[in-house]
Amino acid sequence: MTSNEELTAQRDRARQDYEALVARGLKLDLTRGKPSPDQLDLAQGLLELQGPLTAADGTDLRNYGGLHGLPELREIFSDALQVPVEQLLAAGNSSLELMHDAVVFALLSTLPGGERRWVEEPEIAFLCPVPGYDRHYGICERYGITMIPVPMTAEGPDMDVVERLVAENPAVKGIWCVPKYSNPDGVVYSDETVRRLAAMETAAPDFRIFWDNAYAVHHLAEEPAEIADVLALAAEHGHADRVFVFGSTSKITFAGAGVAFFGSSPANVTWWLSHTVKRSIGPDKINQLRHVRFLKDADGLREHMARHAAVIRPKFDVVDKILTAELGDTGLASWTRPAGGYFISLTVPEGCAREVVAKAKAAGIALTPAGATHPYGDEPADRTIRIAPTYPDPAELETAITGLATCVRLVALDKLLNA
Amino acid sequence: MTSNEELTAQRDRARQDYEALVARGLKLDLTRGKPSPDQLDLAQGLLELQGPLTAADGTDLRNYGGLHGLPELREIFSDALQVPVEQLLAAGNSSLELMHDAVVFALLSTLPGGERRWVEEPEIAFLCPVPGYDRHYGICERYGITMIPVPMTAEGPDMDVVERLVAENPAVKGIWCVPKYSNPDGVVYSDETVRRLAAMETAAPDFRIFWDNAYAVHHLAEEPAEIADVLALAAEHGHADRVFVFGSTSKITFAGAGVAFFGSSPANVTWWLSHTVKRSIGPDKINQLRHVRFLKDADGLREHMARHAAVIRPKFDVVDKILTAELGDTGLASWTRPAGGYFISLTVPEGCAREVVAKAKAAGIALTPAGATHPYGDEPADRTIRIAPTYPDPAELETAITGLATCVRLVALDKLLNA
Numbered sequence: 001m002t003s004n005e006e007l008t009a010q011r012d013r014a015r016q017d018y019e020a021l022v023a024r025g026l027k028l029d030l031t032r033g034k035p036s037p038d039q040l041d042l043a044q045g046l047l048e049l050q051g052p053l054t055a056a057d058g059t060d061l062r063n064y065g066g067l068h069g070l071p072e073l074r075e076i077f078s079d080a081l082q083v084p085v086e087q088l089l090a091a092g093n094s095s096l097e098l099m100h101d102a103v104v105f106a107l108l109s110t111l112p113g114g115e116r117r118w119v120e121e122p123e124i125a126f127l128c129p130v131p132g133y134d135r136h137y138g139i140c141e142r143y144g145i146t147m148i149p150v151p152m153t154a155e156g157p158d159m160d161v162v163e164r165l166v167a168e169n170p171a172v173k174g175i176w177c178v179p180k181y182s183n184p185d186g187v188v189y190s191d192e193t194v195r196r197l198a199a200m201e202t203a204a205p206d207f208r209i210f211w212d213n214a215y216a217v218h219h220l221a222e223e224p225a226e227i228a229d230v231l232a233l234a235a236e237h238g239h240a241d242r243v244f245v246f247g248s249t250s251k252i253t254f255a256g257a258g259v260a261f262f263g264s265s266p267a268n269v270t271w272w273l274s275h276t277v278k279r280s281i282g283p284d285k286i287n288q289l290r291h292v293r294f295l296k297d298a299d300g301l302r303e304h305m306a307r308h309a310a311v312i313r314p315k316f317d318v319v320d321k322i323l324t325a326e327l328g329d330t331g332l333a334s335w336t337r338p339a340g341g342y343f344i345s346l347t348v349p350e351g352c353a354r355e356v357v358a359k360a361k362a363a364g365i366a367l368t369p370a371g372a373t374h375p376y377g378d379e380p381a382d383r384t385i386r387i388a389p390t391y392p393d394p395a396e397l398e399t400a401i402t403g404l405a406t407c408v409r410l411v412a413l414d415k416l417l418n419a
Numbered sequence: 420m421t422s423n424e425e426l427t428a429q430r431d432r433a434r435q436d437y438e439a440l441v442a443r444g445l446k447l448d449l450t451r452g453k454p455s456p457d458q459l460d461l462a463q464g465l466l467e468l469q470g471p472l473t474a475a476d477g478t479d480l481r482n483y484g485g486l487h488g489l490p491e492l493r494e495i496f497s498d499a500l501q502v503p504v505e506q507l508l509a510a511g512n513s514s515l516e517l518m519h520d521a522v523v524f525a526l527l528s529t530l531p532g533g534e535r536r537w538v539e540e541p542e543i544a545f546l547c548p549v550p551g552y553d554r555h556y557g558i559c560e561r562y563g564i565t566m567i568p569v570p571m572t573a574e575g576p577d578m579d580v581v582e583r584l585v586a587e588n589p590a591v592k593g594i595w596c597v598p599k600y601s602n603p604d605g606v607v608y609s610d611e612t613v614r615r616l617a618a619m620e621t622a623a624p625d626f627r628i629f630w631d632n633a634y635a636v637h638h639l640a641e642e643p644a645e646i647a648d649v650l651a652l653a654a655e656h657g658h659a660d661r662v663f664v665f666g667s668t669s670k671i672t673f674a675g676a677g678v679a680f681f682g683s684s685p686a687n688v689t690w691w692l693s694h695t696v697k698r699s700i701g702p703d704k705i706n707q708l709r710h711v712r713f714l715k716d717a718d719g720l721r722e723h724m725a726r727h728a729a730v731i732r733p734k735f736d737v738v739d740k741i742l743t744a745e746l747g748d749t750g751l752a753s754w755t756r757p758a759g760g761y762f763i764s765l766t767v768p769e770g771c772a773r774e775v776v777a778k779a780k781a782a783g784i785a786l787t788p789a790g791a792t793h794p795y796g797d798e799p800a801d802r803t804i805r806i807a808p809t810y811p812d813p814a815e816l817e818t819a820i821t822g823l824a825t826c827v828r829l830v831a832l833d834k835l836l837n838a
Contacts, residue, residue, distance in 0.1 A: 032483070040481040049466055062459040062673040064451070092511050093703045100698040104523055108538075108562060119527070119538045135697075142697040143527060254481040257705035278554075278561040279519040284512045286676035287706065 011413035026364035033342035043253035083263030095248035114206030129157035131373030147375035156193035170203035186338025198233035221339035326405030430832035445783035452761035462672035502682030514667035533625030546594035548576035550792030566794035575612035589622035605757025617652035640758035745824030
């Protein structure tokens with residue numbers, strides 16, 4: 001047990017370090033999972049598209065049509081997203097758009113297996129594994145969907161809780177899942193978690209898993225993580241229409257100018273198209289062609305992602321190195337060492353996260369607001385801080401994480417001393 | 420008055436001509452308003468985009484962000500669409516998507532001035548000037564919106580009818596308008612029509628004009644048509660939030676890979692963004708930059724559209740020439756000579772349009788289904804045929820229109836003889 005004097009001395013050192021930090025007048029940003037310019041440079045080959053701008057079947061891609069998206073592009077991503085080509089659609093530049101639209105379409109028209117439109121239900125609720133992705137919550141909040149937090153474990157959402165909630169409450173219509181390298185914890189769902197999600201009985205006949213496979217090919221470790229095939233498992237367990245799969249190239253090519261994917265059962269794809277056929281005469285197939293010519297095939301995609309890993313792995317290493325050096329033996333924090341994805345999750349003592357983020361902000365280090373990883377921006381335990389290490393250059397990152405560690409020491413020690 | 424024998428002789432000639440036509444085994448398509456490959460070639464310069472991919476303000480356009488769309492692109496289209504830059508948003512590749520989303524957002528959240536969400540109303544109805552655009556009707560049908568046809572006049576929708584319907588029925592929440600070179604009649608709304616639309620009293624407090632300015636810069640005549648500024652007029656008459664303006668580059672650059680626009684009052688734009696901020700982190704700004712670099716400015720846009728007109732004007736002339744030669748002195752049909760836009764509207768004797776389209780189809784000439792220009796695909800008078808002359812090459816077009824005229828002669832004369 002550390003003595004009170006020892007703690008006070010540590011706190012005073014932290015206070016001095018913090019004052020020095022503020023005096024530096026930094027302006028650093030760790031808020032969002034954005035690719036760095038170096039990563040975007042990797043996709044500059046997208047600009048080299050030349051004519052003829054035709055599909056493999058001869059279609060002139062400059063003109064209207066092709067609602068399903070370019071078959072040769074869907075082919076490239078079919079394996080990575082674990083969706084058969086004929087059930088995979090390629091769309092515009094953002095999977096967030098597709099997730100939003102899936103919710104909107106379900107509100108306004110009855111899903112396969114459903115009894116009525118969601119707008120006709122007295123209440124709609126979604127399960128939100130926490131910590132999770134704030135933009136998922138944003139969609140729920142916009143459309144008045146109740147969010148029910150479910151704790152994450154090292155294997156994915158706590159399935160005992162999930163199974164109980166979906167079985168007892170017919171208002172529970174969906175669950176948000178980032179199954180591989182989850183945002184922000186980097187958790188890879190275990191085969192057993194995926195199986196239970198596919199097999200569980202739900203009170204709602206039109207329950208849907210929103211399977212946001214955002215980091216399907218975004219590996220950092222030598223050995224790429226594999227997850228179970230949720231579409232196949234759901235079909236096997238008699239719930240073929242349970243899963244909506246989403247993916248995109250936002251963190252593969254250009255974050256603002258990529259291609260997104262929707263995959264599901266044949267019945268769900270038909271339902272989806274019954275909306276999109278009224279909404280659009282077809283996606284931007286020229287940009288899809290750009291991606292086909294640039295990535296070439298599934299191997300080309302893998303090689304491209306290895307180049308991304310080479311750029312960002314050192315950044316994840318910097319964060320781990322600095323946190324270990326600054327906080328490793330203090331017992332004041334723990335953090336993840338993800339095998340892929342875009343985030344490191346830093347856990348501080350209960351009741352400290354908000355204060356750490358505020359202190360960092362005052363020192364010119366922008367972090368995602370504490371609580372953002374939880375529905376309604378509210379984490380009762382107030383202990384999760386999401387670090388997005390990809391955007392800053394390594395030197396900036398080192399400075400920012402050192403500063404962040406100072407804030408953690410200051411806030412956590414203050415808390416301990418005032419307890 | 421033509422004698423019965425004379426009519427019979429004409430019909431028999433038409434029957435012989437039709438048999439000869441069928442024997443040719445044609446395969447021609449006049450169905451949709453698609454740009455021809457020649458027109459698409461005009462935009463090939465879009466592919467020349469090179470780095471640095473930055474906005475005027477230095478933003479890296481390859482990354483996330485920029486929900487409003489690229490300011491320099493909105494600048495280029497602000498005059499043509501008659502929307503101030505700060506009230507004009509640039510989005511993805513299709514204005515149809517934006518029109519769909521406007522309906523969906525209004526169903527799911529209360530509009531400025533509204534009392535409740537449209538899904539909470541017992542009935543929602545839209546006025547549909549006829550003949551009109553089938554994809555507008557498709558959106559209404561998908562979401563259970565009642566469509567009320569309103570006759571078109573040479574000055575736009577019959578405003579006496581419109582004013583009466585919107586004043587007496589609070590279920591009437593919207594009207595579809597293609598104000599310049601309307602689809603399919605090529606009507607340019609008169610200043611008085613626009614003023615009355617802007618000024619009229621509506622029973623619904625959240626009535627909206629869906630102002631689909633699809634052909635804002637698509638002139639065929641020497642003198643470009645000008646329409647009154649509906650946004651300004653609506654504001655002047657105390658209905659600032661009445662109008663949603665839509666536009667796109669679909670028939671300016673690549674039909675499948677262009678850019679779309681939404682413009683409205685500040686309150687409506689805020690409402691719109693309250694949805695899109697949850698839906699997207701930003702549109703494809705690289706494609707927007709492509710359009711900026713290619714079109715350069717409003718003058719560049721005008722020059723580009725003059726090149727389009729040079730390609731398609733001869734096609735409109737061919738249609739008029741053949742129809743005049745084949746049907747001009749028969750009294751069996753009349754047709755439009757539009758000063759812009761994408762269509763020629765052919766009017767045949769009452770009860771003949773379906774049969775003409777069926778006969779043409781049997782002879783290998785595909786036309787938009789008769790009735791498609793009316794809600795629910797149902798034109799009671801059965802007399803409007805939409806001709807889309809832009810896609811085929813002039814020789815094909817000449818063959819197709821000659822064949823179509825043969826079908827008109829056959830069906831109309833048969834009808835006359837059996838009357």
